[in-house]
Amino acid sequence: MAEKGQLDSAAMDFIWNIVEIHSQLEAIHKSWAELLGITEPQWLILMAIDALDEGRGVSGIAVANKLRIHPAFVTNQTKRLEKMELLVRETSLEDARFLQISLTEKARGEIMRLSNKREALNSTMFGGLDEESLNYLNKRLTSIAKSSRLASQKLSIGIL
Structure with a gap:
């Protein structure tokens, strides 16, 4: 918990x-x-x-x-x-x-x-970020953006 x-x-x-x-x-x-x-x-x-x-x-x-x-x-x-x-x-x-x-x-x-x-x-x-760190962060943010679109769609149709 x-x-x-x-x-x-x-x-x-x-x-x-x-x-x-x-x-x-x-x-x-x-x-x-x-x-x-x-x-x-x-x-x-x-x-x-x-x-x-x-x-x-x-x-x-x-x-x-x-x-x-x-x-x-x-x-x-x-x-x-x-x-x-x-x-x-x-x-x-x-x-x-x-x-x-x-x-x-x-x-x-x-x-x-x-x-x-x-x-x-x-x-x-x-x-404070080198190129590798910024690329890593961008990949994570892209993933979160995709997941947030899915979450928003689920919320709008009442699944969540």
Whole structure:
């Protein structure tokens, strides 16, 4: 019984640490966005496109899935970012019903301009971890994220 209480306590500590990290990351993303004159959600969309694009553009649905947001919101915001010349939306060569979204050179330049600050930020945030430790932590967090999605689904359908 004591082990169950310790696990629950450790789980709550973990959850509160994640809440704190999430809060700090929101503040960081807001700061990056302000430096570019855009909103925090727009910054996250640019970062998702940058992370997902392998040279052919990325679909709005892939961006929405990465950010766990509604595709219509991505469509609305990418139209605004396109007007600001931070991204390009082009019809997919594979399926004309879909758009492929890519960062413009202007956006890449702005992101690159922030690279020294981003490196300093990462060094501050992860300075106590070497690459191997950070990779290990990422693998564990990926596993927890997958399990939490399953738990959330089970809770929503009344299994838990």
